[in-house]
Amino acid sequence: MPPSNISGKAYHEATKHSYLSVQLDPNYVDAATQPSAFKVYPQFYRRVKLNLNNKIHSFIWLTSAVTFSKVYKNVPYKLRVNPSAGALYPTEVYVQIRGMAEIVDGIYHLEVENNCLTLIYELIDDGLESYIIPGRSIKGFIFLISSVYYRSSWKYKDRSLRYCLLDSGHHLGAVAASAYLNQLDIQLIFDFDKLALNTDLGFENKEFISACAVSGEIQEKQVRRLRLKLPFVCGTDYFVANQFIEDSYQTTACQTSRKQQLQQPQFNFEPDKFYQTVWDRRSVRRFRKESILQEQYLYILQLLKQPIPTETFEPVEIYSVVHRVEGMTSGLYQGVNLVKAGNFSDKTGYLCVNQALARDCAAILFFVSEYTSYQTAMQIAGFLGHRIYLGSNYIGIQCSGIGAFYDDETQEFLETNKDVLYAMVIGI
Known part of the structure; x- marks a missing residue:
C-alpha cells in the first residue's frame, strides 16, 4: 500500500478531542469483545525458556516482564x-541476537506471557542491520518495538495511533531501564526503513514497527536483507482494519527526524532500589490531594534534562501546572519559570476530560512539540513519560500518564501553538 498524504500534523488535527466530540462519542466498549493482548507463534517454533540466572536472558526479560496479575x-x-493506555498493551518486542555465547544467531519474538524467546528466523549472512544501519553489523542486540494496533483501536478508534506510539516510547523506556541495570548502553533509532521491514517480517496490515533500540558492538560490515519473508502470525484472535490509522502510520513512518549528537544519560540510581522500582511501577488510580516536596518536583525536572540516547530526535518542551508543591507558587510553569499564577486544579481536571487524577495531583506535566517526524515526537514523549514514572516511584511519589485531553483548549491554556502530545500527573 503506497503512503497516503495524511501528514503527522493532519493526523493529529483529525484526532483531537473537544468537549463536544467526547459528548457525542463517549466511546463505550464491551469488555467481552476485547482482542487478545499476547502474540504467540505456533507450538512447533523453537523456544528458549528465559533463565533469570543468565544475564542475557535477564536483560531481555526485564524489558517486558509481567509484574502483577x-x-x-x-x-x-x-x-x-511498561505502562499502556487502558492496559491494552498493543506493543510487541522482537530482538535480534548476534554473537552471543550459547544463543543461536537469530531474530526472536519475546513471548511475554510464557517468559520465553521464540526463534522466528535464523541468521546466516543477513539480518535487521540492513534495514536499520546499513553497512554495519551489531554484535549484541537489536530490539524492535511493534504495535498490534487493533488492540488499541478496538477502544480508542482513530486516536489509537497516538496511544500506540506513546506505548512504544514507554516500551523503549523499559528497555533503557533494563539496560541501565545490566550496565549496558543503548541507542534508540527512529529513522529507518520501517515499511520494508514490516513487509519482510510478514506483518501484512495488522502490525507495524515503530522504533528500534541497539545495544552492542557496532562493526563495519555489510549485512544483506532477510533472505526469506517470515510467515504471518496475527497478534490478535480477531482483527478489524482501520484504514485511516494504516494510512496515517504509513505516511508518518516516512517522515525524517531532526538530528543530534549521540549522548548517553548519566543516572545515579541505587541498583537494588531501582530494580525494585522497575518491578513495582504502577499507574496511580487516585491521589490523596497531598503536597509533594519541592525537591521531589525538581528531581523529576532534572531527570527530564538528561540526554536521550539517540541521533534522531524531536525536541519536546515541558509545561507544568503546579497544584500542591511545598515552597512553590501554584500556577503554570515552563520549566522552572512561572508563566501565570493561580489555582488551576479544576481547570486541568476539566482539560483532561474531567479526570480526577488531573485535578487532584500535586503537579501535571504537559509535553508539547513542533515536530518534523510525528512518530519520533510521540515516542520521545512516551520515553520521557517513562522516566517520570520510574523517577517518581523511585523517590516515593505516584504517577500516571494521561493521553486524553481537549487538545485545542489545552493549547490555549498553555499559551502555545505547538501540539500537545501527552500529559503526566505526579503526587501522593
Missing part, C-alpha cells in the same frame, strides 16, 4: 514493567 470486572489483566 489482577481481575477487573471478570476480565484478567497481566500488568507489565
